[in-house]
Amino acid sequence: MSKENSEHLTEEQMADAASDMLTDEIREHLVICDVCVKEVKELKSIADTIKTLEDEDIPSSVERRIFRALHRNKPKITKILESPMLSILFAVIIIFLLYLMIGMLLVDQ
Secondary structure (H helix, E strand, O other), rough: OOOOOHOOOHHHHHHHOOOOOOOOOHHHHHHHHHHHHHHHHHHHHHHHHHHOOOOOOOHHHHHHHHHHHHHHHHHHHHHHOOOOOHHHHHHHHHHHHHHHHHHHHHHHO
C-alpha cells in the first residue's frame, strides 16, 4: 500500500468501511490509499471503544452518524491538539501540580 489516491472515500463510504459494509469500490480504494486505510482503522478503533463502554448494542445507523461526525470534525480536533498554546497550558498545569506536590511533601516533614 504505497500509493495514495488523490480522491479519498466520502464520509459515508468511510462510515460503511468502518462498519464492515465494504463494496467492491471501497475495497479497491483501500488497497491503494494509505490515508483512507488509516482513517477507517481509527474509526473502527473508536467504535470498538464505544462498544466496550455500553452494555447495549449501538444501532448501526447511530454508529455511522458518529463516524461521519468524527470524520467531519477531525481537522478541527487535530488543529486544536497541535496548538502550541495547548502544549504551553499542559506544561503550566504540570509545573503547578509538581509545585503543589512538593509543597505538600515539605509540609508533612
